Amino acid sequence: MEDKSSKKVWTEEERLELASKLDAELDDYINQLEKKTYTEGWPEDRWQEEMEKHPFFIKKMPEPGEELSPLMEGLQQLKYSTDENTPEELANNYKEDGNFNYKHKKYRMAIISYTEGIKTKCKDQELMAQLYNNRAASHYMLKNYRSSLNDSKQALKLKPNYVKSVERAATCCFHIKDYDQCIELCDRILDCCSNDKTALDLKTRAITAKKNLQRDRRKQEKAEKKVRMEEEKLLSVIKSRGINLESLDGEKVPNLKDLESRAPQVMQSKVHLDENDRLVWPVIFLYPEVQETDFVQNFHEDITIKEQLEELFRESPEWDTKHRYTPDNIVVYFEGKDKTSLYLIDVSKSLGEILMDERFVVRGGTPAFLVFVRDSKAEARFLATYSVPEKECKNK
Secondary structure, three states: OOOHHHOOOOOHHHHHHHHHHHHHHHHHHHHHOOOOOOOOOOOHHHHHHHHHHOOOOOOOOOOOOOOOOHHHHHHHHHHHOOOOOOHHHHHHHHHHHHHHHHHOOOHHHHHHHHHHHHHOOOOOHHHHHHHHHHHHHHHHHOOOHHHHHHHHHHHHHHOOOOHHHHHHHHHHHHHOOOHHHHHHHHHHHHHHOOOOHHHHHHHHHHHHHHHHHHHHHHHHHHHHHHHHHHHHHHHHHHHHHOOOEOOOOOOOOOOHHHHOOOOOOOOOOOOEEOOOOOEEEEEEEEEOOOOEEEEEEEEEOOOEHHHHHHHHOOOOOOOOOOOOOOOOOEEEEEEOOOOOEEEEOOOOOEHHHHHOOOOOOEEOOEOEEEEEEOOOHHHHHHHOOOEOOHHHHHHO
16 A cells, blocks of 8 residues: 655745747647648638538529539438439429429529429329419419419319419419309308408409400400401402402412512502402512612502602602603503513593503502603613513504
């Protein structure tokens, strides 16, 4: 047994001296160790950036396709792994993602998340109904009303008493103007809760909108019928005049399509009847020598060609610098049915008389005439490419 009386008693100075000695020995030991640079830490100038990549401190969710940190990637794989999760767990995970995106108004991202949840085809019908309902809500916020309606119906197949889906389906029907179905869905809500103010208001609006739509359709049908009758009357008058129309589809019997213009500058003007059932035509005058045209929007069939030319040349056009084109110094032709012959016209005749000439063909609903300076070289060159009847040449 140790004799306690022989134990050394340390003074304060001895303790301090021993502590100082031990510190010095530890410093010597550390200094003798191999010096290594620590490379696994965060760089001092980027520590905040690196910290924000950590899942515990992240402030912004990674964008699709953005490179993930190893820890984030591992957590993501764990969350979405089919090996680590049941279909129900996966569906729930995707629903949570969708809810997060929806809350932050990222509706397209929410749709993607809910869609992935639906793809799991989990057996939990309540969960599947929620996924369809939530995707319907996202579509609705993007004004994809038909897609929202389809998803709402899918939710109702899984959960027939899903009030949110019924309400959203009714609202979507209103937006796509399916008022009958909207009213039916509102009645479905009111059967369960007769005082539902939202359903009552929506049903009232749908009934009013339905009546207005029916009224507008009746007006439109009436207007369309009137237009059809006017078009049929127009075609009948043209036929009664014996005017030849070039057929677009090869049919022998003229139809309204044959009156449709193919020239962009003429498309807004069409032949029509005045209050006395007289024809008013759009007409083109072509000046091949100077490559110019004149377009007369409303040429009444009772007006003579000369009268119209006098109106056109009341002031000399800019392109006629030598003032050669005057009503008394020009000749007018029209192209025959075969487009290889030209016929001189009597400018003292009315447009209606000329159009009733069996050799004249109205192409694209727009009569066309070729105008030359009388006995000019340009007229001679141009006529050389056509067949001009001898009688026409003498009349000129």
